[in-house]
């Protein structure tokens with residue numbers, strides 16, 4: 149068995165009790181690596197750049213589910229709108245409007261996660277809790293009917309302080325449970341809580357994640373050269 153296939157099989161065993169979906173984050177990695185994972189049965193892949201994802205989409209099998217996990221510039225949405233499976237990194241009303249507009253052009257409904265800022269670092273994008281409540285309270289989602297909000301995404305602080313990571317993930321899980329019940333809209337139906345990466349996914353699963361985004365554990369360290 150190849151190293152990629154072997155790692156995927158171990159991860160799947162680890163994820164099974166949590167019924168969590170594995171999104172293999174393939175950014176910067178060649179299509180040949182993705183092909184190897186695909187042949188081992190993996191179908192969900194994540195990228196953080198629209199052009200790179202689109203190029204891979206064109207080269208690889210059409211039943212791959214492409215997840216966008218990186219911060220998006222609005223002028224790049226048009227490249228991925230025709231095929232993207234789930235956008236994890238939706239962090240503004242403006243971006244929601246653009247996704248809606250491009251979804252209409254592609255005659256699609258685009259599934260999105262709202263990214264919530266849970267980390268201490270100021271560099272991580274996302275809504276804070278108040279902004280999120282504002283957006284949902286004001287019926288903003290009625291204005292973007294071709295967007296469907298199906299969950300939340302968050303990234304914990306990159307730290308060895310496990311207690312802090314637990315606190316951040318638990319906070320997001322609480323928020324998820326709260327807004328899931330509180331708000332009703334035709335295009336709001338929470339199913340996915342996307343949290344956990346190579347360094348912290350075991351903690352994220354314990355805190356209630358049902359979708360993990362794992363890159364370097366599967367494909368090796370990234371070399372940005």
Ligand SMILES: *Cc1c(COP(=O)(O)O)cnc(C)c1O
Nearest residue numbers: 173217345346347361362363364
């Ligand atoms: C790169 C990336 C990941 C995967 O990171 P690893 O540490 O390689 O597992 C997960 N989520 C997002 C948003 C990313 O940009």
